[in-house]
Amino acid sequence: MALSQLHALTSPVDDQQLRALQVALKGMSSTQIAWVSGYLAGIGSSSLPAPAEPKAVETITILYGSQTGNAKAVAEQLGSQAIGQGMDARVVSMGDFSPRKLTKERWVLLVVSTHGEGEPPENAYALHSFIQDQGAARLEQLRYAVLGLGDSSYEHFCRTAVDFDRRLAELGAQRILPLQCCDLDYRGDTERWSTDALDRLSALAPRKPSNVVAMPGLRSHQEQGRNQARPYDKDNPYPATLLENRRITTPDAVADVRHLALAIDPGALHYRPGDALGVWIKNDPALADAILTRVGLDGETRIHLGDEELDLRGALIERLELTQLHPTTVRAWTERADAPELTALASNTAGLRAYAGERQLIDLISEHPAPIDAPALVALLRPLQPRLYSIASSQSEYEDEVHLTVSVVRYQAHGRDHLGAASGFLGERLGRDESVRVYLAENDAFRLPDDGDTPLIMIGAGTGVAPYRAFLQQRAANGDRGRNWLIFGNRHFHRDFLYQLDWQAQRKAGRLDRVSLAFSRDGAQKLYVQQRLREEGREILRWLDAGAHLYVCGATAMGQAVDRALVDIFTTEAELDPDAAQASVDTLRREARYHRDLYA
Template sequence: MSLKVTNSPFNQEQIDLLNRLFPTLTESQKIWLSGYLASAQVGNQEGTVEAKDTTKGNTPQTRKVTILYGSHTGNCEALAKEFTEQLQAVHLEVECLSMDDIKPKNIKKVEDLLIVTSTHGDGDPPDNALSLYDFLHSKRAPSLEGVRFSVLSLGDSSYEFFCQTGKDLDKRLEELGASRLYNRVDCDLDYEEPAQEWIQAVKQELGQEAVSSSAPASAVIEEQTTYSKKNPFKAEILENLDLNGRGSNKETRHLELDLEGSGITYEPGDSLGIYPENDPALVEQLLQVLEWDGDLTVPVNKQGEELSLREALRSIYDITTLSKPLLEKTSSLSDSLQKWLEENDSKAIQDYVYGRDLVDLVTDFAPWKGEVSDFVALLRKIPVRLYSIASSQNANPDEVHLTIGALRYEAHGRKRSGVCSVQCSERSSIGDHLPVFVQKNSNFKLPEQKDTPIIMIGAGTGVAPYRAFLQEREETEDKGPSWLFFGEQHFVSDFLYQTEWQSWLSDGVLTKMDVAFSRDTEEKVYVQHRLLENSKEVYEWLKGGAYVYVCGDETYMAKDVQNALLEIIQKEGNYTAEEAETYLNQLRKEKRYQRDVY
């Protein structure tokens, strides 16, 4: 339906021109034009457009907008900065901060508060949201009457505590007297569209005209010519090696990808996103169980684009992860599933979805009603996989390196495998291409002062960013002391990048290295044990200004390492347990305790 301009401040000739123009515009032209109008300087000169005040009561908006983000992988930070640009483009005063960077007591001075936060672990806030989160939930939290707020929360619906941090903050702000500017929006892994809908709705509540894009015209053009999450670069695989030796229980791949001509830049600590594809064999198994025709075409987006069902299940939809929301949605197509959900509690549902995939679901709760397109429309998109970058761009100008552990296991009578990791291991050869983009991570970065000591702690593939750190320090000839704690199963078969660490030790780029190979001794030894064995020296490094980095498994390794650090601080600093917690929290606030955990 074409736009008809009638009730407006334009004269009849202008109305006729607009009504002839708008039906001819493409969607991208409309976005460009809306961004241009939103960002253009307006005046009274001949030939310019005189803007009419569209705010409520024709009174200019004077309230300041504060955007606070809690970000673990960088998604929320990127969104917050994008939203800041959009709001500034419609002439709002906006301040964008990490939750760690606002003084907690100043929260009561905020006027319009927008929170963008993720959740990780067992419903925990991101590291850079902890201080504000704890303050708001403490007895010291002030009254927030007069503050208006809205929350955008990112999460993963396959986890029990989906978007819990956002839910907690939304509830607590209301309890403290703040008024809700717009209802909280909870986003799954495919968050881009609901996030944009949220910011458009917020703009309307702020008294601004909602447009399809408020970005300046130049920003829209830039997106079409640069590679990003929305426009990934197809990087050629230059190398694909198995880092583990003969007899290892693991398979860890070292990938080198060609970035030549992409214009992509990254820093040590950033991550590389890969858009993976499902195993074709699993797709065929699903088609066989459901007796669906793989050549049937199905829509795959709101624009009506269609693919064959086989291709859609291979490259678009997540068929390997079950979640409670998915079971609830698909129950409308299965009477037996609907009955089962009614008879079982939340714990039973979580127990069922763990380790199962879509093949299990459609097999266990057959028969299924409705059309193929009805079922497919309920599936979420395949999540992007993020991997810590294992190289320095200064040392490898046209390349990016990754360290990926192939995930294979058996559950419920069937062999299972990681979607992206096994794609890289088994179905990606030299010369093939992977769609990639860089995910910036400002929460895991080398110190600005080049001579600062660093302590790097990681197990398995968690050692990847430290390879990038040392490549960078070698290339820039930084002289700061460095200490690596590395853990794996066996010295002979699992010492990832062994010759490189030894070379850096010999050259002085790496000052110290302590290793823990858990399966080589009768009593298992892990990186946290090596930390405790070096308790006094670790504390001396901390007192000397060292930055501490932790990368790897969050559930076990990262928690055990944190407990070890607290024990070291308490013992060597003669602190109470509470004082040790405060000490470590202060390190985190100073960016001297950084974690990249998953």
């Protein structure tokens, strides 16, 4: 109900007070408003007579482990719901939570995603390893429930949530609700679980209306929402405009990498180096048409998606995932197509995943044609998901722009050309001055150190170099004096040296102290960043001894190879045994001096 309506019906406040309240609330998110309402309830109740039999107050801690913002947003929503129900709740990043404090907590809800190949998100790393430890403290005092976010197309679906749920029980904590694992279209499941969890807590935990509660997660929304009624986020994306799309690999390079500049309103989107940009895209209309032709359906057929009614072609272009084939889609197709190859796959999970990983929907339905109607086709497909791109600029240098480094996924397979949905949209179909819906995926685990004197070792292969362009721009704007070392790998020096001119300019300005390059296809033998790292092992240790922060960005496989190289460096250069070397690398990660941002 609008404030003005409320006022007319019931209000004990006068017009002037009402206007002041409206001004104060302007620009606040729903989370912030829920927090304020808890705050006001606290002030209000403090002026009331004390209840006859005061109960002990139980604080509910909502811990989130999140890398690309989904679990964080769910946790914040859960927090505002809890506060709205009068609970004393706080929402805390696992990265800001001292693991030992778990022994002091009574009521904890955990919301955690899974990354890498079944690994915890970076900000959950320390807490995850703390509870996995053989000698971890008993947690008999703790009541908990775990909500997992993941992607069922990965082998280890919601593995981190499963780990937390199982291990907390092993340590004697009492589960108050079964583990819920949510897939990419998590909204309905997370809302149901949140309601169930709060109902359960209401029944179990003594409480009183919430008072002032620290919610560190709100900071970024306050920054984002400065000039607008509702902050831009994944569900309310900002329409950015394409300013520039420039190829930064040579025409004869295998990889087609684009530098994109998008225009934004700095009052609407405020990003920091280390963040990624989420991009909602449209599928290729030509691909949608090819699918329609293949299944013999009319694109104008009306279909239902949830509460929405639209035509089938529109749904294929704007709502449904066409290029990433899910194993369950293949399994469902086996029931339609008369194909022994598929039938054999249906009971072989690994085989099914491998088959799906190498194909798009168009390959499946072309290889194994089968009749299908429009509602059944729609039911086979997952909702279209946004894609993320590391931000390659600093807003201190480009206040009203955001830069991305996009490698266009393009390959030949199964007798046809394939184009990545998002990279194809951004690289090939989005025209200059056209708009694209974007949002910030904040990454607090991949930040510059607060102290500008801290040395940085930045390791990136391919587009993994993007955030370091932002880092160096930011350090220049800050006037930071810390030394900077870039270790970059790609295929060929002459074709694939992404942002070469930027690095040269930074070096000339005295802001890039060391550059190590690994071009894998230039010599007789392949050379990768992890080899360069080993060669420079002694110097790496010297920088680490001087307090350097180490960053790794790019493909998951490269990140794993760098991890092994670091252990080797501690073994050979610091003369540690392998366990102690591994422990040294783990300590760097736990102390948030070794930061990773890895993607497929």
